[in-house]
Amino acid sequence: MAGQREQQWQLPAPIEGDPLHPVNLPPALKAVLFRRGLHTNASLEALLSDQPLPAAHDHFPELEAALQRLKKACHDHEAIAICGDYDADGMTSTALLMRAFAAMGAAPQAAIPSRMADGYGLNPGMVEELHTAGVGLLVTVDNGVAAHEALTRAEELNVEVILTDHHTLPASRPKALALIHPATTPEGSPYAGLAGVGLAYVLARELAAELNKPEAIRTARDLFCIGTVADMAPLTGANRVLLKDGLKHLHRSRCAGVQALQQLAGLGDRPLRADDIGFQLAPRINAVGRIGEPALVVDLLTADDPNQAFELGRRCDALNRQRRELCDAIEAEAIALLDSDPSPLPAFLLLAQSHWHHGVIGIVAARLVERYQRPAALLASDSDGLMRASVRAPEGFAVDQALQHCTALLERHGGHPAAGGFTVRIDAVSALHEKLNDLAADWLIHRGDSLLVEPEALLELQQINHEFWKDLQQLEPFGAGHPKPLFWARGCRVADQQALRGGHLRLTLEQNNVERQAIVWRWPDHAVLPQTVDVAFHLTQNHWRGETRFQLEVKSLRAHHNVMELHRPQGRYRVERLEPDGLKLVNPSGDVLVCRVNQEGVLDSEDSRAEHPYVAGLLKEACVGLGLRP
Template sequence: MPTAVLPQLWQLPRPAGRNPLSGVALPIALRAVLARRGTETVESAEAWIQPPDLPPADGHFPDLKIALARLVIACEQQERVAICGDYDADGMTSTALLIRALQALQAQPIAAIPSRMDDGYGLNSRMVEELHADGVNLLVTVDNGVAAAEALCTARALGVEVIITDHHTIPDPPPQVLALVHPATTPEHSPYRGLAGVGLAFVLARCLAEALNQPDAITSARDLFCIGTIADMAPLTGANRVWLQEGLRSLHRTKCAGLKALQQLSGLEERPLRADDIGFQIAPRINAVGRLGEPRLVVDLLTEDNADTAVQLARQCDGLNRQRRELCDAIEAEATALVEADAQPLPPFLLLAQGHWHHGVIGIVAARLMDHYQRPAALLAAEGNGLMRASVRAPEGFAVDQALHACAKHLERFGGHPAAGGFTVKPERVAALHEQLNDVAAEWMTSRHQGVVLQPEALLRFDQIDRGLWSSLQKLEPFGIGNPTPLFWARDCEVIDQRQLRGGHLRLRLRQGETLHDGIAWRWKGGASTPERIDLAFRLSLNRWQGEERLQLEIQAIRAHHPTIVLQRHGQEYQCEQVKPGTIVLANASGQKLVIDYRDDGLHQCDDNRASHPYVAALIEEAAIGLGLQP
């Protein structure tokens, strides 16, 4: 029997006023989204839509000038420079970005990326020794290095200079290197605070090209920045937002043969790309290489100038991505079977171990289990040295890093951040580890009220959904971490048709008033039957099929529609109903009622003086949102 997941609890948005951010040239639903995200003035809204120019980077990174001075010497003397990156999309694009830039600036860069399977994460002493023996006296790390204490010690002993560009947590004490270019070293409210590894590589390359007065040396740098930043799920605010807005407009015309080949294999047309195109089409093909193959393949692809060779390399990435999908599906099916076979109820923390699972993809499957069962999940696979290696994923609110720190006595190594992490453990310690993780997760689940809170940001009527709205929505892009795609909701929609699609997707034909729209629910877990009249939460997307473009609703949640809604406030319940257009009836638990004539001009009429009391007035505004009278 399939295990039931936690119910979804709808939390409708707080009142934003009946005409929020009046004067901003956006539809009211989008203005309501901005207002609820903390935008308070027309000026700040316009600055978000069209950000101001960035301040000079060298005034924000204390060691940037030191790094640039050393790299200028390396370029002028045509010196060999090792670019030491990570094996994920951020690290591989960072490596390719600096190699392309340094080659054009006359240095002799070489790539040095560890193998996920053979080396594990980060710079290590063996790599430093081999690079030094090969005549390298300058290392530039990208997306790693800040915590590689042993390797950095080896570099100092050998007289190898190191420039670290990294965005992971700086240890205490910080590393002793020639220069540390890190977002945490910038001022507190710096626009550079959210840069991923590829953003730091872009800063370094851009400033170096300016210092040498060769701006043409970095013609593809911003394109690679776009790929790595979105793939690494960096916050799309500050400098990331500025450069992505600029870069996405021209990315489809990239001069990088490797990126062009990836776009062609991904079926992306000759049009400006969106963040979703990168996140769902290009980034997986890059990340698959780091998970299953040798990262050098991606660096070779992204630094290749010959179009035919680039296509061949891109096909290898595509093949690994297909293999990655097949592995993920197989492991997910096996893991789900293990979960469902266990005694009920489910443990608060899912921990599953199979020696034959591929640890390059277990993080993806852990995320799928987390999403389906709505609880933290860890998958363990054999590391090959008598240890098990795990990837952990957790819903919002559960701190993976804190949980692993609490269980440190059971672990050989561990690390991560609140949403994800990893660890290695001896097989004989797994049972005790799971017991303690269950205790941590049980306390967290108790605080969740046994439900997943769904928070739509604005009401959107079907008759408001058109290409004009879509064009306005694009002004708020790019969407991602720190600037999520708005979640809208619609009230009282009639289901005209529904059908189950291959892959577990659900397609609906919906009508609200006189307006029809199509909706799609990906990997739908809500059952085969949908009520005839529903409220739905959705995101808006553009479906491209056989040369046609149509707006569609990407459905996130469905609930049966009820004309009467219940408000809960300070332990009290109030029933609300719209008895006729613009007329709200508000009733308390004692059956006392207020009848309110609700008007769009910001006023309302009621014969009862209690309606003017601040507490009751706030209730009326909340009722208006719940009944679909406010965005």
């Protein structure tokens, strides 16, 4: 079985004229925005400007009940248990509320289950232990809505619960004093995409306002930024507004733990970008919850002493290195299992090994999704007769819905569209795989079997300069729901190539006498690189030894051709680019039409056939495919 799937490029549809004329951006960026559906002044304004958020009270119907109970707890210096999850979202949420509630007078304590010993979420044993310790109020963050047994036990013990969670709500409302959840907001609410840490931030911010203690949340925005990016929450609506402002100040955080993480990551004293969180800070936090004890991160992010914070940060750093080694080993084993199987690649990848580490199988599942573009579940041994799994999926395949279809075969499950987890009996794994495979096969039929590469706009290498980079920054922050633009460039000569450790490839690409550096991650050893290529890429900057260079982060390469074919019911049309700005169209009967494209991207031909709407449509599509329009 081949490790790399066949890639199919799908270029964007032509754009007539300049539909975003008032916007002062380069044509490539305007093309990206237009193709993402930002056609109105209101949608562009929401992206490019800072708009105030509406009052949270108007969007969360049970927020007031939560605030009244928390005000009483702060006034009475009451013990509050913050029941979080062991991922970066849950741990930053826990630390955020720990710091805020303590500064407002309460006595908070963290209660995060162990990934290895307890599994996900609030459980009855935790409730009983906290009740015995004299805790009468629990606040969940990033979990809780599916903890039916734990919530029932809390009710029996007269322990009050405030639920803040963003995972899929069950059919019936969970038992709780108050539920703070994005699904309870009105349609179109900017708060609808908040992750757990976003809900924790709203709760802390509103409570601080009610008690007139703004200093209590002076580090809350910093933890919000880290948790939101780490959880890959959609960077739209409230997430975008809060993150965009928070990133301006994150590098000078007053949280000693955040400063320690930045120092260990070597980020320096510069404003941070979402990438810095996603690739540098978040992994150091996530690693702890995956293979260590989450209390370490909570201690780090609530520490006030810089020396203590740095030592705790070093422990997180060491666990992250260990996590990387585990991931690489399991990934290699998973790929070997798939490659050694002579049967066709299944629509749903399900692999099970008893010795795999629960804490990192989700990361490896995500890597398999990226590699094979199919849903993937990795299973490891749990308790006697059971296996625990992490699931990831490409966009369009809803993990939570798929698991819901398999409820009869599962002991427990949870998650959201992109990711989830479940526990299953060993003797049910085969039937489960068959069911999931059927669901994925139906999805795959509609999506297609090849890996789809969908560039959003043409960008020539000579257009990549500091002015373009500055304009690109106006569209940040990038992340889930608002990804980095995927550009493409045609006819790039491979001037130099260098194999790097880890199976990566560094390239020097040349186009029209302009050179740019490029990096290809995980380049297959056996793959042959054409001398002239079309390249789909994200534009980044590489900071190395005090020098900053533009870098093309390559997502796909293909051999360059100056000819393309357009398949229609009437037959196959062949289009050839005539340098510098001409097109030759040959219809199925062999008739030829020649035209040129002026600087405004308008077709110009003496042949009246070019004005026919059908022919003009073919030519416009060819203009995009052959690089005459962005």
